Amino acid sequence: MRWNDAEPTAGLFGVTGLIRTVRAPEFAGMTFHEVLAKSALNRIPRSSAMPFAWTINPYRGCSHACVYCFARSTHRYLDLDSGDDFDRQVIVKVNTPEVLAAEVAKPRWSRELVALGTNTDPYQRAEGRYRLMPGIITALAEHGTPLSILTKGTLLRRDLPLLADAARDVPVEISMSIAVYDDELQQAIEPGTPTTAARLATVRAAAELGFRVTVFIMPVLPKLTDSREHLDTALAAIKDAGASRVVYGALHLRPGAREWFFAWLDREHPELLPRYRRMYATSAYASKEYRTWLAARINPLIDRYDLRGTSDDDYPATRRTRHGPRRGATGVGPATPSAAVESALPDPQAALF
């Protein structure tokens, strides 16, 4: 592969440690800014509702290019935009494995759960070139550190044998994000991601190695992916792939993602735009009514396919006592509304818009 040096992008004010900027024909339209990071581990504030203490993000920006991606606004800190630049200008922290190995070797390292994939995807396409994840997994496992990975990338498959080895020493959680089970819609709204079928095949490969894989149906898109038929198709496919449980959540639209998503909706589904504008007029989150309606619709299906995780599966003990899941955003483990409750709820057309 030819890997050409290129001029750094003019606006990279927030990037420190820049080594070089590169492009390659195999990654048409992409620019990678290789940087030396000073640290690899990011501490999550104790007050956070997140069920993990630490994160690692070896990449900033994401070629998976999901229109709804909540991380888009973080590109603005680099003086890049949260639209095309987020998809095409990726910061690569090329020394992450080495820096991490030094951090976890310190005697004071707490060995709490480290989450990967919480901001941008560690198995986006660039990982095929940079191969940062094997060193990260090895460093964590060798120093007794549990890890969790959330991805849309089928490149995960490359590292499954390594993860299986790591799982002999430390807890390893694998989650695959698969929100859309309509190929046309999936390619339109997540244009840089592997297909739904390819991701399901990756779930199957992980399950066959003995992992209890979680599938995130997230975000559920009002009026686009929340029909009973779509959700039933999703859960049947997830079950068939050998996953152990499902986590779901309705779309939320933070600034940065919001404008990008609305522009996409205006192009692809203009008839829905006024309704979405109303829904997200005062909050980044879907309305309580919608979330209640969605829970009533999906939870009986999750139960029917036996894909409900227990709370012991959901959260590591070290964090569980102090922090629960972020209520309202995800659908982990709420009580199952009965079909009668669902039918008593307002029609989604009315509740939603």
Ligand code: SF4
């Ligand atoms: S894969 Fe995740 S991080 Fe990447 S664009 Fe999609 S939502 Fe954002």
